Amino acid sequence: MKAEYIKNVDLKQLRDLKSSFWKKVQANKLPMNPTPVAMQPTQAIRSEWEDKPFGLVEEVSLSAAHNGRFIAFRLEWKDPNQDAKRNDNSIFSDGAAVMLASEPGAPITMMGAPGLPVNILYWRADEGETGRNIVAEGIGTSKTVDQEMVVCTEHWADNKWQLIIARPMKIETKESIAQLSPGEDMSYGVVIWNGAGGERAGIKSYAAGRDQLVVGEAG
Amino acid sequence: MSKRQISMVLDLNKCIGCNTCSIACKRLWTRDEGMEYMWWNTVNTLPGKGTPKNWEEMGGGFRDGKAKPGHIPTRDEFGEAWAFNYTEVFEGGKKGKGSHLQPAGKPDWGPNWDEDQGGGSYPNGYSFYMPRICNHCSNPACLEACPRNAIEKRREDGIVTVNEERCRGYRFCMSACPYKKIYFNEQTKTAQKCIFCFPRIDQGVAPACARQCPGRLRFVGYRDDEEAPIWKLVEKWKVAIPLHPEYGTEPNVFYVPPLNPAAFDEKGNIDESKPRIPDEYLISVFGPQVLDSLKILKAEMAKRKAGEPSELMDILIAYKWEDNFGGFDRDPQTIDWQMTAGETHPMADDSNGRFAGSDEVSPVKIIDPRAKA
Ligand code: SF4
Ligand code: SF4
Numbered sequence: 001m002k003a004e005y006i007k008n009v010d011l012k013q014l015r016d017l018k019s020s021f022w023k024k025v026q027a028n029k030l031p032m033n034p035t036p037v038a039m040q041p042t043q044a045i046r047s048e049w050e051d052k053p054f055g056l057v058e059e060v061s062l063s064a065a066h067n068g069r070f071i072a073f074r075l076e077w078k079d080p081n082q083d084a085k086r087n088d089n090s091i092f093s094d095g096a097a098v099m100l101a102s103e104p105g106a107p108i109t110m111m112g113a114p115g116l117p118v119n120i121l122y123w124r125a126d127e128g129e130t131g132r133n134i135v136a137e138g139i140g141t142s143k144t145v146d147q148e149m150v151v152c153t154e155h156w157a158d159n160k161w162q163l164i165i166a167r168p169m170k171i172e173t174k175e176s177i178a179q180l181s182p183g184e185d186m187s188y189g190v191v192i193w194n195g196a197g198g199e200r201a202g203i204k205s206y207a208a209g210r211d212q213l214v215v216g217e218a219g
Numbered sequence: 220m221s222k223r224q225i226s227m228v229l230d231l232n233k234c235i236g237c238n239t240c241s242i243a244c245k246r247l248w249t250r251d252e253g254m255e256y257m258w259w260n261t262v263n264t265l266p267g268k269g270t271p272k273n274w275e276e277m278g279g280g281f282r283d284g285k286a287k288p289g290h291i292p293t294r295d296e297f298g299e300a301w302a303f304n305y306t307e308v309f310e311g312g313k314k315g316k317g318s319h320l321q322p323a324g325k326p327d328w329g330p331n332w333d334e335d336q337g338g339g340s341y342p343n344g345y346s347f348y349m350p351r352i353c354n355h356c357s358n359p360a361c362l363e364a365c366p367r368n369a370i371e372k373r374r375e376d377g378i379v380t381v382n383e384e385r386c387r388g389y390r391f392c393m394s395a396c397p398y399k400k401i402y403f404n405e406q407t408k409t410a411q412k413c414i415f416c417f418p419r420i421d422q423g424v425a426p427a428c429a430r431q432c433p434g435r436l437r438f439v440g441y442r443d444d445e446e447a448p449i450w451k452l453v454e455k456w457k458v459a460i461p462l463h464p465e466y467g468t469e470p471n472v473f474y475v476p477p478l479n480p481a482a483f484d485e486k487g488n489i490d491e492s493k494p495r496i497p498d499e500y501l502i503s504v505f506g507p508q509v510l511d512s513l514k515i516l517k518a519e520m521a522k523r524k525a526g527e528p529s530e531l532m533d534i535l536i537a538y539k540w541e542d543n544f545g546g547f548d549r550d551p552q553t554i555d556w557q558m559t560a561g562e563t564h565p566m567a568d569d570s571n572g573r574f575a576g577s578d579e580v581s582p583v584k585i586i587d588p589r590a591k592a
Contacts (some may be wrong), residue, residue, distance in 0.1 A: 040366070042366055043364075044360065045364065047285060047286045047287065048286075088295075090293055
């Protein structure tokens with residue numbers, strides 16, 4: 001899939017769900033699957049979820065656009081419940097993330113591997129606009145590197161979430177995040193947590209892109 | 220595995236259910252926003268539903284070596300911190316009418332709701348108090364469950380703590396802990412639990428719940444310290460036993476079980492052949508070892524009654540209170556907590572308790588519990 005280059009838009013427009021350019025950017029429907037129970041990192045999680053359904057979100061629509069400085073991912077999926085508030089111990093928030101390989105060959109489905117980090121642009125309904133820039137080198141290793149660079153716009157209506165996750169294409173940092181330049185490509189994936197189903201951590205739906213994400217060139 | 224393991228023994232025969240321990244802990248550790256409903260130390264009446272309500276039926280822990288799925292206790296099950304009409308009672312009230320102190324709404328559960336109800340029926344009713352903290356288990360189900368390795372067992376003393384920098388509020392620990400001793404803080408969005416007062420332990424001071432207990436029934440110390448009461452009660456005399464050993468987490472908090480008086484028969488005479496608390500009940504709480512423990516206790520009591528010496532009785536009587544603490548007997552008032560806690564410690568600037576002073580009861584000073592210090 002391609003992150004289209006859009007001329008003459010600023011970050012505000014890139015982040016706006018109503019911006020007209022989104023109609024021209026192709027949306028890719030990705031089938032989603034529950035992460036395998038065997039891949040869950042602890043016995044307690046495996047035994048709790050071996051007979052319990054999860055990965056409730058079955059499909060996500062993903063599109064991407066950039067203006068040379070910022071990149072925005074637009075995600076849409078069906079969810080009959082808006083789980084944004086935690087008002088009890090047993091209530092969980094909806095969440096979503098876009099995963100990008102920071103290094104060529106980083107395994108998206110495994111959340112990276114030692115020496116092959118992935119960069120996760122993360123949103124959680126109860127944290128709202130403030131997204132997280134996360135790096136992981138394998139399951140259970142995710143680390144928030146900042147809570148400034150990733151910004152989100154969310155909207156829930158008609159049993160559907162619409163979400164934009166945006167970030168500067170390049171960030172000066174020692175952390176192994178994905179640095180994006182026009183003309184480059186990388187593997188990618190999407191993760192969604194349905195809070196109403198108790199989904200959190202590795203209990204989620206995921207989709208690994210079958211193609212590469214190509215960052216479109218100007219012109 | 221930790222190098223050494225710190226531990227607590229509680230002699231249930233001396234607990235009067237006063238909850239001073241709960242308050243000592245509350246004052247020290249759970250006064251911040253988001254912690255209102257937390258009681259890291261609880262005291263309930265057994266038989267009873269406990270805190271959280273029906274916690275023994277919530278699963279978690281290990282059975283046959285395998286993690287058993289558990290339930291996350293809700294705030295209602297723990298019992299909410301009720302809001303009281305302090306302003307109305309102390310400063311206002313309705314004209315010409317008195318107001319009495321009462322919680323808002325109509326609460327139908329709380330952390331010690333079924334106090335003194337107990338079990339059995341007249342004339343053989345029975346009950347005893349059960350004070351509980353986190354067991355700082357040797358095989359902690361909470362730690363195993365966490366996918367972020369946010370729960371740590373300290374190498375030096377085996378105290379189990381939540382690293383709130385790593386915790387993302389997933390609450391797998393809450394379903395996994397079979398003792399239901401982990402709370403979720405909605406403000407910090409992290410799990411929080413008893414820390415065995417480790418900043419005090421680091422300074423040689425026993426936990427606040429132990430020092431404040433007027434029943435002098437809490438013993439503290441390393442499990443392998445053969446000179447101190449813990450080792451003697453657990454290993455040598457084998458009278459201190461864990462709560463629900465079948466949960467498989469290997470607790471490091473132990474109980475001297477309640478001595479069981481004889482039951483009355485139909486005519487109202489004491490029947491020495493029948494215990495008031497049914498053996499099956501005690502076994503369901505402490506496992507089969509409870510009967511051996513009670514036998515040893517009774518034998519030593521009899522010895523003592525006959526004028527013979529008994530090391531076990533001397534320990535349990537706790538002639539010298541400080542001897543209960545296996546060397547963790549420093550007076551917290553003698554420590555400059557501001558300095559030792561370090562300037563960057565998040566709690567160092569709380570001028571009204573915690574590191575500023577000690578847990579010892581201060582001269583009368585009434586504070587509205589809702590007001591932020
Ligand atoms: S009692 Fe529960 S919270 Fe405490 S160490 Fe054991 S399993 Fe963990
Ligand atoms: S302070 Fe001591 S006597 Fe009072 S309830 Fe707690 S353990 Fe029991």
